Amino acid sequence: MPITINGAEYELDVDPRTSLLDFLRRDAGLTGTKKGCDHGQCGACTVLLNGQRINSCLTLAVMHDGDSVTTIEGLGTPDAPHPLQAAFVRHDGYQCGYCTPGQICSAKAMLDEIAAGWTSTVSDDVAGTPTLSEEEIRERMSGNLCRCGAYSNIVAAIVEVAEAQA
Amino acid sequence: MKPFDYQRAHGLGDAGQLLVAEGAKPIAGGTNLLDLMKLEVETPTALVDVNRLPLGGITPHGEGLHIGALVSNSACAADPRIRADYPVLARAILAGATFQLRNKATTGGNLCQRTRCYYFTDLAQACNKREPGTGCAAIGGFNRIHAILGASDACIATYPGDMAVALSALDATVEIHSAKGDKRMVPVRDFHRLPGDTPERDNVLEPGDVITGVLLPAPAGGTQLYRKVRDRASYAFALVSVAAVIHVEDGKIAKARLAFGGLAHKPWHDARVEALLEGEAPSDALFDHAAALLLEEARGQGSNDFKMPLTRRTLKAVLREATGGTL
Numbered sequence: 001m002p003i004t005i006n007g008a009e010y011e012l013d014v015d016p017r018t019s020l021l022d023f024l025r026r027d028a029g030l031t032g033t034k035k036g037c038d039h040g041q042c043g044a045c046t047v048l049l050n051g052q053r054i055n056s057c058l059t060l061a062v063m064h065d066g067d068s069v070t071t072i073e074g075l076g077t078p079d080a081p082h083p084l085q086a087a088f089v090r091h092d093g094y095q096c097g098y099c100t101p102g103q104i105c106s107a108k109a110m111l112d113e114i115a116a117g118w119t120s121t122v123s124d125d126v127a128g129t130p131t132l133s134e135e136e137i138r139e140r141m142s143g144n145l146c147r148c149g150a151y152s153n154i155v156a157a158i159v160e161v162a163e164a165q166a
Numbered sequence: 167m168k169p170f171d172y173q174r175a176h177g178l179g180d181a182g183q184l185l186v187a188e189g190a191k192p193i194a195g196g197t198n199l200l201d202l203m204k205l206e207v208e209t210p211t212a213l214v215d216v217n218r219l220p221l222g223g224i225t226p227h228g229e230g231l232h233i234g235a236l237v238s239n240s241a242c243a244a245d246p247r248i249r250a251d252y253p254v255l256a257r258a259i260l261a262g263a264t265f266q267l268r269n270k271a272t273t274g275g276n277l278c279q280r281t282r283c284y285y286f287t288d289l290a291q292a293c294n295k296r297e298p299g300t301g302c303a304a305i306g307g308f309n310r311i312h313a314i315l316g317a318s319d320a321c322i323a324t325y326p327g328d329m330a331v332a333l334s335a336l337d338a339t340v341e342i343h344s345a346k347g348d349k350r351m352v353p354v355r356d357f358h359r360l361p362g363d364t365p366e367r368d369n370v371l372e373p374g375d376v377i378t379g380v381l382l383p384a385p386a387g388g389t390q391l392y393r394k395v396r397d398r399a400s401y402a403f404a405l406v407s408v409a410a411v412i413h414v415e416d417g418k419i420a421k422a423r424l425a426f427g428g429l430a431h432k433p434w435h436d437a438r439v440e441a442l443l444e445g446e447a448p449s450d451a452l453f454d455h456a457a458a459l460l461l462e463e464a465r466g467q468g469s470n471d472f473k474m475p476l477t478r479r480t481l482k483a484v485l486r487e488a489t490g491g492t493l
Contacts, residue, residue: 058201118244127250143266
């Protein structure tokens with residue numbers, strides 16, 4: 001069975017050592033997803049797997065036949081950016097931009113997780129309904145590093161999109 | 167990464183047969199295993215993908231719950247029954263890693279995650295866990311994250327996880343299927359091992375074993391807390407963590423269940439500490455006695471000596487909070 005990436009099907013005829021990240025970049029030609037640390041520590045490779053955010057560097061491509069992956073290319077285009085992409089531009093949520101595709105995929109999934117009622121380690125009541133605060137956003141985005149230190153503006157961009165969705 | 171054969175298990179029996187082969191390893195979420203394979207700390211000759219086995223879902227089991235081995239850490243922590251009835255477990259899971267990693271990490275795989283000892287992951291260093299008989303560079307080396315309880319002359323590594331610490335406090339059970347097809351139940355408290363002179367074995371799993379689930383006993387009630395002390399506020403392993411389930415009745419501690427992370431080669435559980443607390447009125451002196459008993463056999467390695475006062479203070483803070491005192 002093929003893997004579906006941004007709505008298109010790809011055959012997984014690769015060396016089993018190929019990470020999903022390398023498959024996306026090398027075999028599918030989708031270089032929007034970035035390789036930072038390649039060890040799940042930086043989050044630059046974050047993509048959506050069946051709607052959930054994961055580190056694409058820490059999973060093998062061959063494990064994902066039948067799965068559906070969304071990368072930054074599948075979220076928006078220069079002509080029709082995703083609201084998060086537009087907000088990152090407006091708020092200057094980056095400097096070099098290398099971590100940005102991962103930040104945006106991560107933020108997209110994070111807003112979905114909040115909508116689904118998932119709490120975090122900074123939520124007061126683990127069994128309650130989470131509310132989106134800056135503290136929550138910072139905790140929930142801790143898997144995405146930005147070496148340029150654009151965190152304040154990344155949080156501002158996410159807050160703007162979250163408030164627009166509310 | 168070294169080459170390996172990729173095999174997909176199509177049933178439990180199939181998985182067991184594939185996994186008895188020398189050099190075979192199961193892969194579920196893969197977040198720890200693939201990381202270590204990239205470093206060539208792990209060099210399996212065959213990877214058996216167990217992800218398509220029917221081991222998902224959280225289902226009622228007696229008065230408790232059965233958590234399938236493939237339930238992701240995220241799904242477990244988001245489950246309304248876990249959040250309401252086993253909050254210490256939800257809190258412990260949410261205190262570990264990141265949302266991305268927890269979406270992939272599984273219940274069974276998380277139990278099997280390996281130490282974060284720097285010498286274990288550095289191929290140039292001696293490590294009895296990675297390569298038995300080579301020695302332990304952490305002893306006399308940089309060892310601020312290392313064990314203060316239950317260590318041996320062969321290994322002072324710690325078990326790094328959070329989830330299993332809560333499972334230990336809750337006295338959960340690991341359900342294991344052997345390659346022969348029989349099922350055995352191992353208390354979480356007995357699942358991980360102390361290093362002794364065989365630190366290469368983290369736990370009691372045998373070749374061909376597959377973890378199929380974790381059983382939670384009936385909801386424990388009480389006040390359930392998980393406090394984790396770490397070097398940064400998010401996405402870091404515990405220096406010390408405490409999972410606590412505490413019942414206070416008529417001004418006395420009626421029941422205390424405690425487990426500790428970051429202290430040893432396994433989630434640390436000491437029934438003597440619980441017995442010392444039970445039946446007593448909470449007080450600073452009582453909590454000091456509990457900490458002293460817990461740390462009676464503790465031994466620092468130099469850089470990790472701070473874990474002894476840190477453990478005492480963290481335990482006391484948790485007990486004060488759980489018994490209604492102020493922080």
